[in-house]
Amino acid sequence: MSLRFYQVAVDARDPAALARFWAEALGYRVLLENEEEVVIGVDETAYPGLVFVPVPEAKSGKNRLHLDLAPDDQDAEVARLLDLGATVVDVGQSADVPWQVLADPEGNEFCVLSPKSSLTDSWTASAGYVTPPRVT
Known part of the structure; x- marks a missing residue:
């Protein structure tokens, strides 16, 4: 099988803040942060991770x-x-x-x-x- 569970995407009003909450909660690290997404995970090779993406609505x-x-x-x-x-x-x-x-x-x-x-x-x-x- 060539399919793997990569990450869960989470819509967020404040992706950076929400990513930091979940990183602290799960013992993960912030792996990538830019205006389009914040990715957290154990490390760059462990799956799945969580990605937080900005949305305008609550x-x-x-x-x-x-x-x-x-x-x-x-x-x-x-x-x-x-x-x-x-x-x-x-x-x-x-x-x-x-x-x-x-x-x-x-x-x-x-x-x-x-x-x-x-x-x-x-x-x-x-x-x-x-x-x-x-x-x-």
Whole structure:
């Protein structure tokens, strides 16, 4: 196959500021910054990355696509993300879900999942998720 997942594009009113939020949140670096885009990633060879592109309008409505983040310590990561400028949001999730829904400084929703060690087959099965096979 000659196709690879390269990056996720994010519309932003302030691409540089939003890119810096996500770089700090994910431990990424700013790899490219100009008037047309700001690209962040682990490094120039690791995929996928995130690219932030300028748009004149503010976000409206719920995301059709969002990131799920898997922490070692959910409470600590949520607190850190809130300190970086994220906010807690309600997208209609019930109170007993094992993830927390946050939004970045421009209102893009994302989820902070249960700690990786507690993402069990029974939880993923009960939530309707299928664990993909490991590729070796």
